[in-house]
Amino acid sequence: MRSSASSPRHRLPALLAGGVLALSGAACPVISAQAAGSGDGPAGVALAPAGQAGWKAAQEFNPAPTTRTVRPTAVYATHGSVAGADQLGAAGAPIELSGTGSYVVLDFGREVGGTVKLHFAGASDDQQHLGIAFSESSDYLDFSKLSLPSSDTSTGGPRSRDGAIDVPVTAGSGYTTPLRLQRGGFRYLVLFTSTPGSISVDDVSAHVTASPLMGDDLQDYPNYFYSSDALLNRIWYAGAYTVQLDTIVPDQGRAWPAPEALWDNSGVVGAGRSILVDGAKRDRAVWAGDLPVELATAQVTTGDTESTRNALDALFGQQRDNGMFLYAGPPLSLQHSDTYHLWTLIGADRYVTASGDTDWLDEHWAEYRKGIDYAWSKLDANGLFYLTETYDSASQLTKGENLAANVLLWSSLDQGARLADLAGDPDTAATYRSRAAALRDRIYSSFWDPAVGAFRNYPTSTVIPQDGNVFAVWLGMVTDPDQLRSIQAVRGAARGPIGTQRPEHKNQLDMFDASIEVHQQFLTGTPAGDSNAVDLIRKLWGYQLEAPQGTGSTFWESMRDEGCLCSSYVSLAHGWSTGPTSALTDYVLGLRSTGVGGTAWAWQPHVSGLRFAQGRLDLPTGPLTASWHTDADGLRAIVTAPRTTDGTISVPAGEGADVRVGGRLVWSGGEAGAPGVHREGEYVVVPIARQPGSGSRTVPVDVS
Numbered sequence: 001m002r003s004s005a006s007s008p009r010h011r012l013p014a015l016l017a018g019g020v021l022a023l024s025g026a027a028c029p030v031i032s033a034q035a036a037g038s039g040d041g042p043a044g045v046a047l048a049p050a051g052q053a054g055w056k057a058a059q060e061f062n063p064a065p066t067t068r069t070v071r072p073t074a075v076y077a078t079h080g081s082v083a084g085a086d087q088l089g090a091a092g093a094p095i096e097l098s099g100t101g102s103y104v105v106l107d108f109g110r111e112v113g114g115t116v117k118l119h120f121a122g123a124s125d126d127q128q129h130l131g132i133a134f135s136e137s138s139d140y141l142d143f144s145k146l147s148l149p150s151s152d153t154s155t156g157g158p159r160s161r162d163g164a165i166d167v168p169v170t171a172g173s174g175y176t177t178p179l180r181l182q183r184g185g186f187r188y189l190v191l192f193t194s195t196p197g198s199i200s201v202d203d204v205s206a207h208v209t210a211s212p213l214m215g216d217d218l219q220d221y222p223n224y225f226y227s228s229d230a231l232l233n234r235i236w237y238a239g240a241y242t243v244q245l246d247t248i249v250p251d252q253g254r255a256w257p258a259p260e261a262l263w264d265n266s267g268v269v270g271a272g273r274s275i276l277v278d279g280a281k282r283d284r285a286v287w288a289g290d291l292p293v294e295l296a297t298a299q300v301t302t303g304d305t306e307s308t309r310n311a312l313d314a315l316f317g318q319q320r321d322n323g324m325f326l327y328a329g330p331p332l333s334l335q336h337s338d339t340y341h342l343w344t345l346i347g348a349d350r351y352v353t354a355s356g357d358t359d360w361l362d363e364h365w366a367e368y369r370k371g372i373d374y375a376w377s378k379l380d381a382n383g384l385f386y387l388t389e390t391y392d393s394a395s396q397l398t399k400g401e402n403l404a405a406n407v408l409l410w411s412s413l414d415q416g417a418r419l420a421d422l423a424g425d426p427d428t429a430a431t432y433r434s435r436a437a438a439l440r441d442r443i444y445s446s447f448w449d450p451a452v453g454a455f456r457n458y459p460t461s462t463v464i465p466q467d468g469n470v471f472a473v474w475l476g477m478v479t480d481p482d483q484l485r486s487i488q489a490v491r492g493a494a495r496g497p498i499g500t501q502r503p504e505h506k507n508q509l510d511m512f513d514a515s516i517e518v519h520q521q522f523l524t525g526t527p528a529g530d531s532n533a534v535d536l537i538r539k540l541w542g543y544q545l546e547a548p549q550g551t552g553s554t555f556w557e558s559m560r561d562e563g564c565l566c567s568s569y570v571s572l573a574h575g576w577s578t579g580p581t582s583a584l585t586d587y588v589l590g591l592r593s594t595g596v597g598g599t600a601w602a603w604q605p606h607v608s609g610l611r612f613a614q615g616r617l618d619l620p621t622g623p624l625t626a627s628w629h630t631d632a633d634g635l636r637a638i639v640t641a642p643r644t645t646d647g648t649i650s651v652p653a654g655e656g657a658d659v660r661v662g663g664r665l666v667w668s669g670g671e672a673g674a675p676g677v678h679r680e681g682e683y684v685v686v687p688i689a690r691q692p693g694s695g696s697r698t699v700p701v702d703v704s
Contacts, residue, residue, distance in 0.1 A: 054224065054615070057226055058224045059219055061237045062240070063237060063241050063554075064218040064240070064244060065208060067216050068218070069206075069207055070206050072088065072107055072189065073107060075088055075104060076106065076188060077105040078102075078105070079103050080098075080101055080102025080193075082097055082098075093202070094201055096122075096201075097130075097193045097201075098198035099196060100193055100195060101192065103191060104190070104191050106188065106189045106191065107188055108186075108206065110187065110552060110554075111136065111241070111245060111551035111554040112206050113183060114182050114184075114209035115176055115178075115179065115182045115206065115209065116132065116176070116183070116205070116207075117177075117203070117204075118130075118132075118174060118175045118204055119174045119202055120169050120170070120171060120174065120175075120199060120201055121171070121172075121200040121202035122199070122200040123197065123198065128198070128199050129166055129168055129195045130169050130191060130199050131164040131194045133150055134152065135152045136185055136551060136571075137568070137572060139568070140152045148192060151183075152568035152569075153569040154263050155258035156254070156282065157259070157260075162262060166194065179265070179266065182265050183263075183265075184281045185245060185280030185554075185571065185573045189204070209252065210280065212247070212273060212274045213247075213273060213306065213307070221240070222302075222616065222618045223301050223303060223617055223618055224616055225581075225584050226614050227612060228613070231545075232584060235541045235584070236580070238545060239297050239301075239582075241553055242555050242573045243578055245280035245573045246279060246574070247276050248275060248277055248280075249273075249274065249275075250272055250273075250274070250275040251269075253275075253331070254284040255267035256285075267285070267330075267331050268330065268331065269286055269330060269331065270286060270313060271310060272313070274304070274310065275307050275314065276294050276304075278557075278574060278576070279557060279574045279575070283328070287327070287328050287329070287340070288325060288326070288329075288347060289337075289343040289392075289512070291312070291350070291351075292346055293515050293516070293575065293576050293578060293582075294308070294575035294576065297579075297582050299593075299617075300585040300586070301581065305354050305355040305357070309351060309357065312344070312351055312360075312364075314330060319370065319371065323374030325340070325341045336389045337389055337391040338375075338378070338387045338405055339392050339393075339404060340391070340392070341375065342409055344371065345371050345372065345415075346415065346475070348361075349415035352422070356620050358596075361422055365425070368416065368419065372413065382459075383438065384439075384442055384443070384446060385401070385402075385439075387401070393576070394505060394508075401458055402457070402458060402468070403443070403467075403472075404465070404468040406443050408471065409439060410439045410477055411477065414432070414436045414477075416428075417432035440477060452464055452486075453489065455472060463503050464490060464503060465503055466500060466502045466503065466513045470487075470517045471516065473487060473523050474516050474519045474523065481525070481681060484525065484529075488528065492528070492529075498562075499536065500540070501561065507561070508561055509540075509559060511577040512577070514540060515576060515577055515579025515580070518536055518583045519586070522587040530606045530608045533583065534588075534608045537580045541555060544559075547563060550572060554572055556571070556572050557570050557571040557577065585617060587604075587608075588606055588607075588610065588613055589605065589626055590602075590604045590605035591603055591616075598621040598645065600645055600646045601641055601646075601647045602649075603649050604649075605628050605651070605652070606652075607630055607635070611631075612628060612630070613627075614627035614628070619642065622641075622642030622645075624639075624641050624642070626638070634703045635702075636703075637651075637702075638699070639701060640696050640699070641699070642696055643693050643694065643697050644690050644692075644693075646689065649661055649685075649701060650680070650684065651683060651684055651703050657684070659702070659703050660700075660701070660702040660703075661699060661700075
């Protein structure tokens with residue numbers, strides 16, 4: 001854990017410079033929790049500048065282990081002749097299994113992944129064999145229809161179960177699974193006898209291999225989120241832990257083709273020290289569509305962008321001669337997805353923007369342009385992208401002028417123009433901006449349904465899809481406030497028993513699209529949008545943490561709209577399902593990086609009925625922190641940002657509110673009290689100028 005920088009605290013004078021508030025180097029006073037009425041927040045935490053105390057308080061909700069060696073916490077079930085299970089964890093107390101088919105199911109209490117180490121206290125003779133099986137979900141621990149226990153499914157091959165590791169046992173010996181047979185994701189470990197005698201096991205542990213860039217303590221990352229809502233805190237950290245488990249050593253991916261027996265996690269999925277893949281158990285491979293959601297989660301939690309860079313390198317390194325990128329990276333090396341080609345381009349922009357890695361951009365700029373050229377060549381006579389390579393995240397799309405594909409191309413061009421500026425290629429930047437503007441006009445004229453207030457799935461379709469509409473808002477194509485509100489209302493009404501509905505796919509729940517919909521609802525910028533977003537997070541992601549078939553610590557690849565997993569192949573630690581984690585930092589806490597490499601930032605809290613929130617977002621330029629609190633008198637906050645960055649502070653304020661920033665009254669009686677201050681919808685926006693020097697500046701904010 002890196003603690004926030006501290007400095008003497010004095011009242012902050014405000015000076016006017018260049019139409020924005022230029023804040024002096026002095027820091028602000030600590031607003032005590034007692035004076036602020038911190039409610040249920042721990043004393044001294046809710047309104048102090050975000051830092052060590054808040055980070056420590058938040059760790060209560062973090063499921064990541066503080067050591068890579070973890071042990072089971074409970075016995076979930078036993079079958080047959082099992083003795084000593086009630087002594088689990090007692091020093092020197094073995095578990096004894098006797099007779100073929102006897103088993104014990106050990107519960108690690110959360111999702112873990114890696115190698116397993118056993119020690120055998122005894123065996124009835126040297127002919128005994130122990131079986132080892134794994135499962136992420138308790139749904140797949142019923143072995144009554146099997147001759148012996150077997151693992152859930154991960155290989156992608158034709159077998160319905162992965163089988164079990166067979167271990168010859170002698171008294172006093174031990175066993176550690178080889179890296180090839182490490183299990184990338186599991187909560188439950190099944191030990192069973194496959195021979196008639198008896199076996200005593202007196203030590204069981206797992207070594208977590210994920211997040212190879214981190215040390216032994218997997219909770220030790222710089223960023224955090226802590227609020228008055230315990231469930232939201234749990235969800236933020238479960239998303240963080242999910243992506244940690246999806247970050248692996250590049251030569252520990254899933255091998256392909258699938259082995260004939262067991263599983264094989266020695267596949268080479270990329271290069272470097274660490275790489276971001278889709279899921280912990282499977283596929284343990286790079287999928288382009290997953291990266292933008294996963295990167296956003298990593299950025300606001302561990303701060304790891306290196307793993308995304310290596311994932312992009314795996315995709316860019318196998319670009320086809322015609323410019324098309326892969327659907328999935330090696331060793332799968334799958335093709336035939338127009339949408340994932342476009343997601344690769346979007347992922348490249350998100351990585352460069354987050355990291356500021358212009359060297360990577362320069363190295364890959366030619367490939368990026370080639371990818372844009374391939375996509376642009378697929379425009380039809382109507383000036384729209386015509387989708388022909390139909391594989392997508394959850395199902396195959398129908399060929400034709402698909403809304404989502406056109407929105408993704410617009411975003412690739414819009415973001416590509418920004419990348420062209422960074423790459424020193426002004427002609428390409430101008431071309432991309434022109435193309436993006438023209439395509440946006442064609443999308444509106446062809447897909448927008450004014451009677452509904454949202455986009456159609458295809459120009460002649462009556463279906464109002466989830467994917468294209470939420471993408472259009474999240475990626476920034478829709479900016480008109482009335483349109484944002486109408487799309488919010490359409491999507492807010494599309495709710496199933498526990499989550500969102502996807503009309504373009506039989507109204508089934510889609511976790512990837514739901515992740516993005518959370519952002520779309522917040523981006524409406526209205527109380528209704530905020531309420532819908534938080535309600536969706538609590539219901540859908542809260543369900544995953546509380547459901548008995550889940551891991552209680554990570555988020556799932558997919559489920560039916562009634563909550564059924566319906567297949568042991570489903571991954572229960574899947575990064576594309578972690579959208580709420582970045583959304584809680586971006587909107588509820590309110591911290592966002594808005595400039596390449598953290599050169600600019602924004603603080604805009606969406607209070608959403610909470611009493612307080614605080615947290616940290618590490619930028620390449622330095623730490624950005626915020627702590628806010630509401631009470632009967634209004635909102636008070638402290639924001640800390642790197643001196644050398646530009647920023648904006650936006651606060652929810654009624655027309656009659658007084659807004660003070662840095663001790664200066666900047667808004668009162670519906671009028672600005674400083675140059676550059678203005679209203680945008682529900683918010684009063686105050687631009688903040690960068691300062692010379694190093695370190696951070698701390699800004700008090702008061703709305704009353």
